[in-house]
Amino acid sequence: MPRITYIEHDGTEHTVEVGNGLSVMEGARDNDIPGIEADCGGACACATCHVYVDPSWIGKIPAKDDAEADMLDFAAAPTSGASRLACQIRVGDHLDGLIVRMPETQG
Amino acid sequence: MSRVVIIGAGQAGASLAIKLRGLGHEGPITLIGSEEALPYQRPPLSKKYLLGEMEVERLHLRPRSFYEERRIELRPGVAVTSIDRAGKTVTLDDGTSLPYDQLALTTGAEPLRLPARLGGELPGTYTVRTLRDVDAMAPEFVEGRRVLIVGGGYIGLEAAAVAASRGLQVTLVEMAERILQRVAAPETSTYFRELHRGHGVDIREGVGVASLAGEGRVATAALSDGTTLATDFVVVGVGVRPATGLAEAAGLAIENGIRVDAHGRTTDPSIFAAGDCTSFPYRGQRVRLESVPNAIDQAEAAAASMLGSGKDYEARPWFWSDQYDVKLQIAGLNAGYDRTVVRPGARAGALSVWYYRGSELLAVDAMNDPRSYMTGKRWIEGGFSPPPAVVGDPQCDLKTLAAPGSPGAVPATPRGG
Numbered sequence: 390m391p392r393i394t395y396i397e398h399d400g401t402e403h404t405v406e407v408g409n410g411l412s413v414m415e416g417a418r419d420n421d422i423p424g425i426e427a428d429c430g431g432a433c434a435c436a437t438c439h440v441y442v443d444p445s446w447i448g449k450i451p452a453k454d455d456a457e458a459d460m461l462d463f464a465a466a467p468t469s470g471a472s473r474l475a476c477q478i479r480v481g482d483h484l485d486g487l488i489v490r491m492p493e494t495q496g
Numbered sequence: 497m498s499r500v501v502i503i504g505a506g507q508a509g510a511s512l513a514i515k516l517r518g519l520g521h522e523g524p525i526t527l528i529g530s531e532e533a534l535p536y537q538r539p540p541l542s543k544k545y546l547l548g549e550m551e552v553e554r555l556h557l558r559p560r561s562f563y564e565e566r567r568i569e570l571r572p573g574v575a576v577t578s579i580d581r582a583g584k585t586v587t588l589d590d591g592t593s594l595p596y597d598q599l600a601l602t603t604g605a606e607p608l609r610l611p612a613r614l615g616g617e618l619p620g621t622y623t624v625r626t627l628r629d630v631d632a633m634a635p636e637f638v639e640g641r642r643v644l645i646v647g648g649g650y651i652g653l654e655a656a657a658v659a660a661s662r663g664l665q666v667t668l669v670e671m672a673e674r675i676l677q678r679v680a681a682p683e684t685s686t687y688f689r690e691l692h693r694g695h696g697v698d699i700r701e702g703v704g705v706a707s708l709a710g711e712g713r714v715a716t717a718a719l720s721d722g723t724t725l726a727t728d729f730v731v732v733g734v735g736v737r738p739a740t741g742l743a744e745a746a747g748l749a750i751e752n753g754i755r756v757d758a759h760g761r762t763t764d765p766s767i768f769a770a771g772d773c774t775s776f777p778y779r780g781q782r783v784r785l786e787s788v789p790n791a792i793d794q795a796e797a798a799a800a801s802m803l804g805s806g807k808d809y810e811a812r813p814w815f816w817s818d819q820y821d822v823k824l825q826i827a828g829l830n831a832g833y834d835r836t837v838v839r840p841g842a843r844a845g846a847l848s849v850w851y852y853r854g855s856e857l858l859a860v861d862a863m864n865d866p867r868s869y870m871t872g873k874r875w876i877e878g879g880f881s882p883p884p885a886v887v888g889d890p891q892c893d894l895k896t897l898a899a900p901g902s903p904g905a906v907p908a909t910p911r912g913g
Contacts, residue, residue, distance in 0.1 A: 411554075419559055421518075428789045430537040431554075434816035434825055435789070436870065455843060456823060456866055463870030463895070496874070 391485040395422045395440075398493045407480045413489060414438040414475035424491030431476040436460040437495040438475040441468055443488035450478055450487075465496035497523030500802065501586055501594055503576050503742065504602035505529025506538065508771025508791040510557045512600050515799035517566045525568045526594060528586075530575040533627050534560055539788055541630045542654040543818045546637070547661065555627070579746040581764055598802050601743055601754055601762070601769040602795060605736035605786060610646065615708030620715075620729040624651050625736070636729045639663035644717050644727040646705050648675030650817045652733035653688060657819035659731075660695040667725060668697055671704035678735075681836045683849045684824075684861045691822060736786060738773045751775050753784040758808040760798030768802055770795040778811050783829065787815050812877050825866065827873035828859030837888040841865035848872070850887050857881040871898050878906030 390406040393416055397403075407416030417425040417438075426437035433456055442450060447470055453461070454477075461472045475489065500516060502509045505527050513527045529535065536555040544550040563570055575589045579599065587593045607623035610616025622633040636643070643659050645652045648670030659666045672678070674685040692699055704720040708730060717725045738753040749755040749763040753775035760768045760776070771791040775784040790811055797809035815826040822845070833851035841847055841864065848868035851859040857880070860872030871894040875882065882904055886892050897904040 415554070419562065421514075421562065428792055429816060430539060430557075430788070432539065432543075432816060432818065432823075434818075434823060435814070436866075456864070459843075459866040460870060463867055463874075463898075 391480050391482055391487070393480065393484065394486075394488045395424070396488065396490045397422075397424050398491055409481050411480050412476050413440065413478040413480060413484075413487070416480060417475060424495075425475055426495045427476060429476075433457055433460065433474060433477055436464045436474060439464045439467070439492050439495060440473055440475045440489040441471040441492065442473050442478075443490070444471065446484075446487050447471060449483065453477065464492075465494050466492050498597040498802075499524045499595060500526070500598050500600065501596040502527045502600040502602060503586065504604055504739075504771070504773070505531070505535045505570065505572065506602060506604045506771065506791070507535070507557065507788050508604070508773075508795040509600070509602035510535035511792045512602060512770060512795035512799050513563075513568045514558070514566070515796040516802065517568065519799060519803050519805070521799075521803055523597070526571060527563075527568055528571040528574055528576060528588070528594075530573070531626060531628070532573045534558075534570070534572070536627060537788070538625070539816075541627065542624050542651055542658070546630055546634060546655070546658045548634075552627070576742060579742055579767075581746055581767070584766065597766070599767045600795075600798065600802070601767065601773060602771045602791075603739035603742065603769075603773045605738050605772040607732070607736050608734050610705060610708065610732055610734075614705070615710070615714065616732070618708055618710055619713040620710070621708060622729065622731050624655060624731065624733055633729070633731065637662050637664060641665070641728040642667070642726065644669070644705075644725060644730045645733065646730060647733035647735070648672070648677075648699065648701065649679065649733055649735065650676075650815075652731070653692065653819055654817060655731045655733060656692055656697050657695070660692070660697050661820065666697045667700065667727070668692070669700045669703045669705060669719060671720070672701070674701050675699065679830075680861055681830070681833070681849050681851065683836060683838050683847075684863075687847055687863055688819065688824075691820060695820060736772070738775075738784060740773060743769070743773075751782060755782075756798075758810075759801035759806045760794060760809060761801060768798045770798045776809065776811070778813075778829070781831075783811070783831075785811065785813055787813065789814050812873075814873060822864050823866075825862045825869035826859065827862075827869055828857070828876040830859035833858050835884065837884045839868060839887055840890045841868060850884070852881070852884055855881055855883070857887075867894055871895075871904075874898070874906050875904060880904055880906045 405420045429435040645668040706718040754769040800806040817824040830851040837850040846865035849861040862869035
């Protein structure tokens with residue numbers, strides 16, 4: 390299974406296995422990793438699963454759609470390029486080793 | 497160590513249990529649910545799950561191992577029949593009883609049905625609340641079949657969207673003058689009426705169901721305008737009532753739901769409640785919300801209170817709905833509004849409706865317009881009300897209004913309160 394590293398805002402790292410087909414948000418949720426809220430359960434409705442994708446991975450993830458881009462544009466502390474909603478990133482073997490960082494707040 | 501029993505294994509019950517452990521509670525936690533399934537998300541039931549685009553495993557809030565590892569004991573498929581407050585025990589329908597030191601009621605809400613005497617319990621008539629409800633109706637969603645949807649609230653409209661998307665012939669009746677009348681302004685109703693009509697849904701407003709009939713299963717509906725409609729099945733989405741039966745029988749105060757204070761405490765100091773089944777203080781009123789975000793936040797606040805570390809719960813209401821390719825996001829509560837401002841969005845088909853009482857911004861409905869939703873939500877939570885004329889001017893950039901240094905630069909409210 391692909392391994393994903395989640396880094397909390399305080400630097401705490403969690404590396405966990407996430408099943409193919411799940412989202413990066415679901416991987417955090419199922420492993421009880423703090424810093425990702427995901428109130429809407431993955432419907433791209435709440436922007437509380439905001440993560441910063443490690444620079445080395447930005448180009449390897451499918452681009453965001455308009456809705457996700459707009460949500461992120463108005464989220465707390467977005468960074469263009471790196472900011473994504475974790476619920477919109479589907480895990481597959483191509484993401485083995487992915488690193489994402491969580492913001493200070495999900496707003 | 498305090499023994500906690502939670503009645504109701506939906507979103508609020510699961511969130512409460514998980515939060516208790518997260519906050520360091522080490523005593524036993526038992527989560528009792530009348531349904532067989534692991535605790536799951538309900539919102540996708542009338543959306544992606546019914547469309548067949550989401551597997552059942554992904555509905556689960558957490559995998560089974562999560563509860564085992566945290567010693568959260570799940571008791572699925574069991575109903576509580578009574579609460580003995582003096583003896584601090586609950587009795588289950590399998591004849592056993594469980595002692596508690598603290599009890600939480602997260603019993604949710606029950607869908608209203610059409611009365612049996614009007615044919616409301618004929619086979620082929622469905623409500624939309626549980627996984628079982630939706631699994632039962634899903635095989636009916638076959639291209640070309642006719643469905644009658646009773647009720648033009650969000651559940652009815654979402655079911656209509658799924659049915660129309662799958663090629664069914666859809667008729668939706670709404671007894672009130674317009675769809676969404678109870679929850680939204682006429683502008684929002686108009687947006688969704690046009691959306692559904694564009695997908696071929698026959699929306700009839702100001703029309704109710706007088707009765708359903710059929711031999712062995714529903715086949716026709718007599719409508720209040722005197723017409724009769726042939727149909728293959730019926731989906732009823734006419735609202736819910738809070739599940740307060742147990743609380744009421746136990747003598748707890750009920751006021752449009754189980755009455756709780758800002759700490760989630762009922763009128764018994766050992767009994768807490770959260771989610772759709774409760775009414776609670778919000779900005780000087782008492783409200784009851786039917787929403788997942790509230791279920792999560794209120795349950796987490798109640799968990800903290802149960803451990804003695806609670807702060808006053810300040811709800812930050814928001815809601816969403818998915819219909820066809822439209823995502824509706826709502827921030828705030830519009831109750832008591834006296835004017836609305838409509839703002840066209842930056843993208844095609846995007847629109848937002850802003851609700852004001854006097855000069856105070858109360859709520860925003862944002863259709864395919866996450867910018868308006870995100871900005872409006874922050875403003876409402878931060879107590880900032882932009883002048884209506886500014887919001888209504890499509891040339892005025894929301895981002896500029898909310899930029900650092902400007903009056904609308906309200907910081908995001910930290911979570912966890």
